[in-house]
Amino acid sequence: MREVAVVGVGMHPWGKFADRSVTDLCRFAVGAALDDAGLAWRDIEAVSAASSRFSGGKGWGLNGNDVVEDMGSTGIPVYNLSAGCAAGGNAFNIGYALVAGGMYDVVLVVGGEKMPKGFIQTSGVEEETDPEYLRQLCVGMPGPSFWALLCRQRMAALGTTEQQLAKVAVKAHQVGMHNENARFRKEFTLEDVLGSNMVSDPLRLFEICPVSDGAAAAIICSADKARQLTTNPVWIAGSAVATARFDDGLPRGLAGMVPPGPTMHSEAKMAVGKALEQAGVGPEDLDLTELQDNTVYYELAFPEEWGLCKPGEAETLLEKGETLPTGKMPINPSGGFLCFGEATTAMGVFQVCELTWQLRGEAGARQVPDASVALAQTLGLGGNATALVLKR
Amino acid sequence: MDERIPVVEGLFEEDAGRARLLGSRCRACGTPYFPATERCRHPDCGDSQIEDAAFGPLGTLWSYSVQNYPPPAPARYDLPYVPYALAVVDLAEGPRVVGRLTGDTTSLRVGAPVELVLAPLCHSDDGGDLITWMFRLR
Numbered sequence: 001m002r003e004v005a006v007v008g009v010g011m012h013p014w015g016k017f018a019d020r021s022v023t024d025l026c027r028f029a030v031g032a033a034l035d036d037a038g039l040a041w042r043d044i045e046a047v048s049a050a051s052s053r054f055s056g057g058k059g060w061g062l063n064g065n066d067v068v069e070d071m072g073s074t075g076i077p078v079y080n081l082s083a084g085c086a087a088g089g090n091a092f093n094i095g096y097a098l099v100a101g102g103m104y105d106v107v108l109v110v111g112g113e114k115m116p117k118g119f120i121q122t123s124g125v126e127e128e129t130d131p132e133y134l135r136q137l138c139v140g141m142p143g144p145s146f147w148a149l150l151c152r153q154r155m156a157a158l159g160t161t162e163q164q165l166a167k168v169a170v171k172a173h174q175v176g177m178h179n180e181n182a183r184f185r186k187e188f189t190l191e192d193v194l195g196s197n198m199v200s201d202p203l204r205l206f207e208i209c210p211v212s213d214g215a216a217a218a219i220i221c222s223a224d225k226a227r228q229l230t231t232n233p234v235w236i237a238g239s240a241v242a243t244a245r246f247d248d249g250l251p252r253g254l255a256g257m258v259p260p261g262p263t264m265h266s267e268a269k270m271a272v273g274k275a276l277e278q279a280g281v282g283p284e285d286l287d288l289t290e291l292q293d294n295t296v297y298y299e300l301a302f303p304e305e306w307g308l309c310k311p312g313e314a315e316t317l318l319e320k321g322e323t324l325p326t327g328k329m330p331i332n333p334s335g336g337f338l339c340f341g342e343a344t345t346a347m348g349v350f351q352v353c354e355l356t357w358q359l360r361g362e363a364g365a366r367q368v369p370d371a372s373v374a375l376a377q378t379l380g381l382g383g384n385a386t387a388l389v390l391k392r
Numbered sequence: 393m394d395e396r397i398p399v400v401e402g403l404f405e406e407d408a409g410r411a412r413l414l415g416s417r418c419r420a421c422g423t424p425y426f427p428a429t430e431r432c433r434h435p436d437c438g439d440s441q442i443e444d445a446a447f448g449p450l451g452t453l454w455s456y457s458v459q460n461y462p463p464p465a466p467a468r469y470d471l472p473y474v475p476y477a478l479a480v481v482d483l484a485e486g487p488r489v490v491g492r493l494t495g496d497t498t499s500l501r502v503g504a505p506v507e508l509v510l511a512p513l514c515h516s517d518d519g520g521d522l523i524t525w526m527f528r529l530r
Contacts, residue, residue, distance in 0.1 A: 118464065126466060128400055133466060134427070138399050138513070138524045139490050140459060140467030145478050148457030153480075156455070156502035201458035246435050251454075251480040255415075255426040255487035 001100040005226035005233035006390065007219055008037025009353040014183040014214035014340040017114070022056040022063070023070045025215035026112035030071060033108070033217035038229055041071045044219070045104040048095035050087035050111035050345035051080045053124065063345070067110055085292070087111065088216070088348025089241070089378035089386025095220055096239040096388075105222045111346035112215030131253030132381075138254070143294070144208050148200035149251065150264075151297040155202065158312045160300065162202055166193035167318055168296035169206050169338055175325060176335015178365035183212050183341050207296040212341030216349035218356070234359045237373070237391040238278035242270035244383030252383070265305055267385035268292075272306045272377055279373070279389035283308045287371040288330040288358055290351040292379045293337045299323070302377070303331065325368045333358060333366045348386060351376035359392040395520030399468070399513055403427055404525045410449050411508040413489065413525060417445035424487045447486030448508035451527065454480040454488060456500045468522060470514045479527045481506055495528035505530050 010032025012025040034041060049064025057063040057080070064078040079098075083090040088111035095109040125133050135141055141149075154160050170188055177185045188206060196205040226233040244250070245266040249259035276282065289308065293299045300314040308329060309317055317323055323331040334340070334354040337347065355374040357363045372392045379385050398404065403426075404413050415426035421437035426447060432440035462473040469476075477493035477500065493500070494511045507530045512521035 131427075134400060134403075135490060136463070137466045137468065138403065139478065139492055140463040140469065140476070140513075141478055141490055142459075142463045142467070145457050145459050145463075149455040149478060149480050152457055153455035153502060198458070198460050200460055203457075246433065249488065251488055251490050255413075255424075255489040257423060258482045258488045 002102055003223040004096055004099045004220055004236045005223060006236065006352065006356050007221050007226050007229050007233055008033040008035070008039065009219075009356045010034070010036055010217045011181050011350065011353045012215040013181045014212045014343060017213050020213075022052070022112045022114045022213075022215070023066050025114070025213060026067050026110055026217070027070055029112065029215040029217040030067060030108065030110060033219050037219045039106065039219060042074060043106055044076060044108045045106045046077045046079070046098060047108045047110065048079045048081065048091045048098065050091045050348065051082040052087070052113055052345045054116060054344065055114035056112065063112065064110065083384040083386070084380030084382050085342065085344045085347060086378040086380030086384040086386050087345035088350065089376070089388065090348065090384065092218065092348055092352055092388060093239045093241045093386055096236055099220055099222055105225045107220050108217060109220060109349055109352070110215070110217045111349040113343035113346045114213045115211035115343060118211075134254055144203060145200040146251075147208070147295040147297055148203045150301070151202055151295065154297065154301060160315055162194065163190065164315045164318065165202065165207055165296045166190050166204070168299045169193045171318065171323060172293070172332060172336050172338040175333055175366045176339025179335045179339065182335045182339040184339050203295055203297070209294050209337035210341045212343045214340065214343035214346050214350065216346050216353050218349055218352040232360060234356045235391045236388065237281070238275035238387070238389035240271045240274035240278065240388070241384070241386050242267045242274065243385070245270070265302070265379065265385070267383050268302065268377055268379050268387070269305050271385040271387035272375065275375065275387035275389045279391065281373055281389065285373050286375050288325070288333055288368045288374045290332055290334060290336070290354050290374070290376040292347065292377060293332055294342065296338070299331055299336070303329065325366050330368045333363065333368055335366070348378045351378070352388070352390075355390045359390055396523045397516050397520050399522045399524045404510060405446070406510050411510045411525060412446035412448050413483070413486070413508065415445055415447060415487070416442050418442055424485070426487050426489060447483045447489070451481040451483040451486070451506050451508065453500065453502060453504040453506050453527070454482050455502055456493060468514045479506070481527050483508070492524070492526045493528065494526040499529070
């Protein structure tokens with residue numbers, strides 16, 4: 001495998017843009033990434049794109065083809081990757097593999113999304129053989145209530161309080177307000193969060209990410225090419241994809257097995273474990289982590305599940321300020337999904353942008369001091385997860 | 393009309409007043425499945441021996457939450473919308489199952505003993521009751 005570097009990143013700000021198409025958002029992000037890399041569109045040898053079922057892609061998830069047609073049809077190969085909310089991370093992994101394997105020297109990874117209003121509907125399939133369809137028809141359990149069930153379980157097992165849940169959201173906005181690309185740039189008090197509407201008990205409105213529009217792009221290339229372009233490349237030390245294990249205890253579909261141990265989000269744990277192993281680093285080496293915080297629960301649960309801290313320790317670290325950019329275990333210095341909202345398939349590439357800015361020392365008021373190793377993770381419908389480790 | 397119509401056919405039944413979920417179990421490795429499966433999917437089981445199995449009514453509450461806002465389609469509910477409680481239940485010698493909670497939901501706690509029941513989800517278009525499986529504290 002060849003060494004691969006990130007040499008350019010770009011992002012369209014997150015928000016709701018009624019008068020802009022997903023192609024408009026992607027054009028902005030790709031243009032910014034090309035400028036950042038000092039490359040022209042003609043230099044891109046292949047595109048690895050996240051497939052969306054919500055916007056663009058000619059209704060078939062051909063979102064990479066939309067980008068190529070819009071930027072200029074140079075005849076380059078396009079790979080459209082589908083993995084639910086993990087699609088951006090998946091596209092990055094395939095782009096990485098294509099360069100590492102020597103097929104191409106310069107690849108564009110891109111994800112863009114215009115989300116419909118309201119909470120995400122998990123399934124568009126209306127067949128009685130589809131477990132997601134049956135789950136919604138027979139029970140009625142959309143995403144937030146699923147997260148609420150996991151959160152309530154944690155509260156019972158570890159004593160997490162409603163105040164502690166709210167503190168995760170307060171901390172997210174404390175850092176996210178400094179991010180010019182974030183959709184919600186406002187500081188929240190504990191009272192603001194606890195006073196927001198209960199969406200799915202015990203989770204409140206400000207503790208759950210809404211859906212957003214946004215686009216992000218990253219240009220990755222071989223080491224030789226990277227050294228021609230910049231003296232400050234960011235290296236891809238690990239990139240992994242995993243799917244859920246059979247003995248996972250997460251209540252997916254209508255039913256699963258009662259697991260022998262506390263096995264949850266096995267796909268995320270495996271992806272993170274593989275990425276760290278490839279990078280040859282341990283949790284103690286990480287300077288920051290961008291994780292998929294669809295809700296405050298994940299910012300407490302994931303670091304423990306991956307061994308970044310001990311079970312039950314996440315609340316203490318949060319309350320001591322250790323998850324802030326200046327703390328011992330910085331989590332989501334970008335502000336995360338809570339401050340951006342989820343532009344589903346763009347999120348994996350959004351994370352690549354934040355990691356790159358942090359490792360270059362370009363993150364301004366939310367900068368993690370002297371960051372040199374960073375982890376990012378996504379989780380998607382279907383038991384998909386991705387993780388990557390970037391190094392300076 | 394007092395007709396009770398299953399929201400989906402073949403997923404549950406009431407046998408002598410006892411609610412049961414209809415699934416299957418692998419005789420070789422013991423893994424329970426709901427809904428039924430044709431083949432054992434346990435990656436460590438090389439010897440799929442699937443037979444019909446029914447699960448419930450006794451179980452333990454693994455977790456619970458409340459659906460505070462009207463869920464998107466294809467979920468069904470009567471108007472005006474009334475929030476309902478949701479559960480994940482570990483059925484005795486069965487799978488971990490999702491479902492709604494019915495009856496008293498003011499004293500829920502993780503680990504509470506629950507039982508499976510068949511109860512109305514909402515009215516059907518012709519005035520009958522659409523029935524699904526739910527759980528209630530016992």
